[in-house]
């Protein structure tokens with residue numbers, strides 16, 4: 001009798017454990033995914049183009065030589081945002097620039113850099129986005145010049161422009177590789193600091209040599225091949241300081257579109273990630 005009672009207790013408690021443990025583990029791992037995803041949202045600089053007045057509700061205007069793009073609503077609203085998307089649909093949009101309906105996105109959405117994002121980072125980012133407030137607000141259409149307003153032409157554009165795949169270098173340190181991942185992947189420094197061809201295709205293989213015709217028509221300075229003066233003479237600490245505080249060693253404050261990067265991307269990075277970016281940029285110039 002006693003034995004049966006013990007057996008019952010063991011069964012009951014193990015059953016309890018089975019019932020309780022998985023749900024508990026699921027909640028904590030989900031919360032962890034959301035908080036990791038929030039950080040991915042920052043290093044990806046998503047707010048720069050998708051947050052104007054309300055978080056994730058879009059409406060940011062991006063002035064380019066092809067016309068004005070409007071960052072869309074990416075809140076989890078089912079009608080106006082990206083609510084209800086599967087993980088696979090989200091990853092395809094982020095890496096390939098293809099919508100769930102099979103339409104091509106304009107490369108003003110920097111998927112030509114996000115193609116390099118790790119799957120885990122994208123899944124965490126999706127968990128974070130799913131956990132935000134849905135905003136029921138439609139996005140205004142882009143104001144593009146002909147022929148750029150023909151979305152179907154983007155299929156041809158994609159065939160003509162490479163995907164800018166970045167691969168880690170096993171001969172470099174983990175720090176360098178993290179910096180390379182940030183610059184070429186989520187933090188998309190190449191999008192502005194590398195040149196583009198006449199149809200807006202990113203020429204990443206040219207390196208971070210700057211772009212005289214950057215976003216909003218401004219000139220984006222080179223982060224490579226500047227030996228005589230300027231960036232080429234910056235120490236690793238100078239670079240880190242400029243990315244954290246926005247001030248150059250000459251005491252100038254960085255402005256233009258870089259101010260959005262400082263506010264939404266590098267200004268929200270951990271000290272380790274700032275150091276990784278600084279290491280990568282320093283060693284590119286001082287191998």
Ligand code: HEC
Nearest residue numbers: 044045046049069070071072074093099105106108109110
């Ligand atoms: C430089 C500006 C810019 C940045 C940075 C940016 N986006 Fe976008 N995004 C856009 C534009 C513009 C579009 C619309 C593209 C189109 O209409 O073809 C877009 C479209 C999207 C879409 C598709 C929305 C839909 O309704 O189909 C998703 C999802 C998205 N972005 C997520 C993100 C996430 C997540 C980040 C951060 C990791 C991010 N974007 C960063 C500009 C940007």
Ligand code: HEC
Nearest residue numbers: 187188189192220221230231242253254255256257258261
């Ligand atoms: C949206 C476009 C854009 C993106 C993305 C961008 N930058 Fe910049 N960056 C600029 C512009 C424009 C300037 C010039 C600012 C000025 O002169 O006030 C600049 C300046 C700089 C400078 C100062 C260089 C000098 O010689 O003064 C550094 C360093 C820099 N960027 C690093 C980065 C890094 C690292 C990233 C990625 C995390 C990045 N940038 C992403 C547009 C961009």
